[in-house]
Amino acid sequence: MxxxxxxxxxTGALAVAGLVAPTAxxxxxxxxxxxxxxxxxxxxxxxxxxxxxxxxxxxxxxxxxxxxxxxxxxxxxxxxxxxxxxxxxxxxxxxxxxxxxxxxxxxxxxxxxxxxxxxxxxxxxxxxxxxxxxxxxxxxxxxxxxxxxxxxxxxxxxxxxxxxxxxxxxxxxxxRESRLTTNATPEPVKKNKILTVTGALRIANWSNQTFGGYGNHTVHLEYMKKGAKKYTRVKTLKTDKAGNVKTTIKATADGYWRYVYPGVSPVIAPKTSVADFVDVR
The missing domain is CATH 2.60.40 (Immunoglobulin-like)
Known part of the structure; x- marks a missing residue:
């Protein structure tokens, strides 16, 4: 018992007497x-x-x-x-x-x-x-x-x-927290011209207390036409060794572009970037 x-x-008495060493x-x-x-x-x-x-x-x-x-x-x-x-x-x-x-x-x-x-x-x-x-x-x-x-x-x-x-x-x-950006250029862009969409994925590296780029992580490029209510997946890509991603696509209408990172369960959090609106003229 x-x-x-x-x-x-x-225990308290022994500690006062100096006979109990702190546990390592x-x-x-x-x-x-x-x-x-x-x-x-x-x-x-x-x-x-x-x-x-x-x-x-x-x-x-x-x-x-x-x-x-x-x-x-x-x-x-x-x-x-x-x-x-x-x-x-x-x-x-x-x-x-x-x-x-x-x-x-x-x-x-x-x-x-x-x-x-x-x-x-x-x-x-x-x-x-x-x-x-x-x-x-x-x-x-x-x-x-x-x-x-x-x-x-x-x-x-x-x-x-x-x-x-x-x-x-x-x-x-x-x-681990993840951060993700999206940048579509040029803005504005002429209709049916090529749009370049770049992104950067950064993941918290607790071993050195920084946010670092990691290669071979899956990200999805999504698009939502102006006036619509739902995003559509356009492409699935892999980050390069620095954690960056880049692709091109034809611009057909005004709309929003964003990258989505699904994360790695159960260790890295998913992340959806802020959308970048592109005016197509």
Missing amino acids: RTRASIVAV VAVDGPGRDSAPRFAEKFDTSGKSGATARSAKAAAPVISSVVVNGGKPIVVGVSNKPVRATFKVTSPTGIGFSDAELWHGTTYTETTPFIPTDGIKNCTGTTATCTADFEIMPFLDLTNARAGKWNLAVGVIDGEFLEETAQVKAGSLTIL
Whole structure:
């Protein structure tokens, strides 16, 4: 059995005496090595929690976990906030709660992680708790870490006797941001003359914190005639090694041209460029 109060007291005493060294977290790439880990606060061995200390005691129940409204989040090279919510039911109240985003298939001490900035509204016997995070690309992300992240949630009851820890309580897909442009020339253009449509695809490179050009990515050229309500796919092209694309087409009527990038699921976000209107005379 796990006595919460005893663990906290003993650990605190040893830390004051200088007998407990901080846990070293070695990860492949950047990381928040100095932040306290979820595993240092909760039992993540997969067990359901400590045994009840009395007939009235019961482990907290975690449910209704939602991260970022259930949607993927697109991240470039700037910090991005994200919020998770979860419901807790605990007969003796809530003594402590925490959450952590982590990347990988198995939770270990070397798993890349993002700690919460704090838990809010997590009091009483029934609560809908809020956990806020700040994704910092230069610390948290590499290109290999795009895709699914897991959310760990832990709660200790009001008497500090029972805990519930779920290392895969929820999940979040983190996508690399993509940027795309379209430029059709000349403008205006004579009817039935050749129109050149260029574009540039740039994708967030978390490994060096820049937006870079990538070759061999598929983009679609779309056109919508003036007065119409729907775009039509005209061509499918591949970017060159610099991430650029270029094609020619006959101009027949006034209209809007744009490139569309479908992205790469589940790691790179799709993107539709701003349309370029061409006046055909």
